[in-house]
Amino acid sequence: MNQPALQLSNLTKRFGERTAVDNLNLNIEAGCFYALLGHNGAGKSTTLRMIAGLSRPDFGNVRILGQDMAIHPEAAKQPLAFLPDEPLLYGKLRPLEYLEYVAGLWAIPALQAEARARELLEWTDLWKHRGEYCEGFSRGMQQKLALCGALIHEPKLLLLDEPLTGLDVAAARQVKDLLQAKVREGCTVILTTHILEVAEKLAEVIGVIAQGRLIAEGTLTELRERIGRGDASLEDIFLHLHDEVAA
Numbered sequence: 387m388n389q390p391a392l393q394l395s396n397l398t399k400r401f402g403e404r405t406a407v408d409n410l411n412l413n414i415e416a417g418c419f420y421a422l423l424g425h426n427g428a429g430k431s432t433t434l435r436m437i438a439g440l441s442r443p444d445f446g447n448v449r450i451l452g453q454d455m456a457i458h459p460e461a462a463k464q465p466l467a468f469l470p471d472e473p474l475l476y477g478k479l480r481p482l483e484y485l486e487y488v489a490g491l492w493a494i495p496a497l498q499a500e501a502r503a504r505e506l507l508e509w510t511d512l513w514k515h516r517g518e519y520c521e522g523f524s525r526g527m528q529q530k531l532a533l534c535g536a537l538i539h540e541p542k543l544l545l546l547d548e549p550l551t552g553l554d555v556a557a558a559r560q561v562k563d564l565l566q567a568k569v570r571e572g573c574t575v576i577l578t579t580h581i582l583e584v585a586e587k588l589a590e591v592i593g594v595i596a597q598g599r600l601i602a603e604g605t606l607t608e609l610r611e612r613i614g615r616g617d618a619s620l621e622d623i624f625l626h627l628h629d630e631v632a633a
């Protein structure tokens with residue numbers, strides 16, 4: 387049987403008195419396009435940061451393709467890439483230099499890195515800007531370049547925190563197409579978004595968290611069944627679930 391791409395068991399994170407992630411259990415199959423939704427402050431970014439190994443859980447554990455992040459962090463991190471909501475780029479580097487730098491961190495041989503970087507830059511329409519410094523890039527261009535950096539080592543699990551925020555229509559389409567292509571290749575994609583139409587159209591499985599707890603999970607059809615409305619939009623479902631929690 388294939389390993390799940392991601393298993394979270396009783397994952398918990400506190401900041402002082404505040405519990406940001408509360409006993410979260412998730413099991414995400416390999417090759418799944420998963421959207422994690424929730425209001426501001428629900429605990430989405432904190433969850434992604436723990437999955438990426440950037441923040442240590444207070445309790446519970448993270449397994450990436452069967453590897454426990456606390457026990458074998460290097461093996462657990464190897465197949466994953468994390469695109470934070472505000473990616474860090476180096477302004478004084480040009481796109482190819484940036485991608486070659488990231489490839490170097492993954493010990494990708496130079497020739498392979500160069501070919502891969504070119505392919506990604508062409509795919510995202512940044513190849514024509516290869517002579518320019520990143521500091522002059524618009525937010526959308528920076529976001530696309532950061533995504534190229536996340537993809538340079540061909541990750542099997544891609545975590546994206548609000549990847550479409552601030553992108554224009556064309557750039558958002560490019561990123562969505564790229565993510566769908568990655569899923570077709572067998573990559574698992576987990577993204578957070580406040581753009582519910584994106585989750586509705588792209589995600590096979592949707593998880594909704596509130597106050598750090600998973601309050602619902604399933605396909606759109608399953609979530610519609612859960613609230614007893616076959617014609618509900620994801621926005622209807624999302625608001626209904628939060629009303630339930632608040633009641």
Ligand SMILES: Nc1ncnc2c1ncn2[C@@H]1O[C@H](COP(=O)(O)OP(=O)(O)OP(=O)(O)O)[C@@H](O)[C@H]1O
Nearest residue numbers: 401404405406424425426427428429430431432433
């Ligand atoms: N470094 C930190 N120190 C203290 N509190 C934090 C820290 N990071 C997150 N929190 C708190 O944890 C809770 C969850 O925050 P998180 O950023 O995970 O939410 P989110 O669902 O990603 O929200 P948004 O949609 O606004 O990005 C919030 O109450 C937030 O204030």
